[in-house]
Amino acid sequence: MAMNPMEQFEVKPIVPLHIGPYDVSFTNQSLFMCLVVAAVTLFLTLAMSRRRLVPSRTQSMAELSYEFVAGMIRSTTGDDGLVFFPFVFAIFMFVLFSNFLGLIPGAFTVTSQIIVTFALAATVILTVIVVGFARHGLGFFKLFVPKAPFLLLLLLVPIEIISFLTRLVSLSVRLFANMLAGHTMLAVFASFVIGLGAAGGILSLLSITPMFMIIFIGALEMLVAFLQAYVFAILTCIYLNEALHLHGQH
């Protein structure tokens, strides 16, 4: 049986919908985005519904995620960055939950679509630009002007602008590539199990070995799912810090 490991990333319409020339169908992608948002909301409201001074297990998980993000913002941007707590927390929880929901067999991984991660990264970069202009006005352009003689600036300013825009690419592709690679690897090893199992004889017994590999990669993917959400959030904080305090002074 031939299985295509990339098949899991296919976006399929559930409710076809067209407005004018645009295809706005409700797809498995949109469904899982809704599920992610619902899961985050359910988790946080249920965990905090019976508030106690000595927290229950779920409540301490919710408090832990709050403390984690708040601490991250405080340590990278200082206390005045806490204004952006809702923004960073929303991004962190969305990425974290889509990564983890995607690990459930048969589920669709929202963050394995480049357009989703690109939209998230673009939101971050646009926020950075807006905050930068709101805080510093035209002084925000200083971010692109290093200390150098005027003639060199003609060369250096475009370079600085390119390396600022690089963040957009690296932020989105890092998350996307990690999720895509991990899930493809899982699917490839799963097809080994099925292929060896169907081969018969001694080969069928051997099909246990890729199974162990799947367990190992599955555990690794758990780590990657968390780590990538963390990296995305902390990079958001670092970029916000640059917009708040030009050239990163506190």
Next chain:
Amino acid sequence: MPPPEPDDLQRLGERINEAEQRRTQRTKPPPPMSSSGIALRFGWEMFAALVVGGGLGWCIDWAFDHWSHLQTRPWGMVVMVVLGAAAGIRNVMAAAKEINAEMARKNVEK
């Protein structure tokens, strides 16, 4: 219960400060980096800058082509790819500096 001594209060203050310092320090270390991770990051920084530079150049050429009669193609892209390479090298250097600083801090802690 006797009224708290000023000495006690001072000790409490110290303990609160300690706890706060611990809290701000705990979240500080970025994810641990293996050497292959570092190599991957350098390669990636370079690649991303080249892609952005080339893309911008292509857009510039397209814009000139579309909105004026100047024929800049392929020079916008040529120039911007070179600038992108420069930006990539700059990013790699910045990343190396960052990693060095982090390793130095880790060694100090040891």
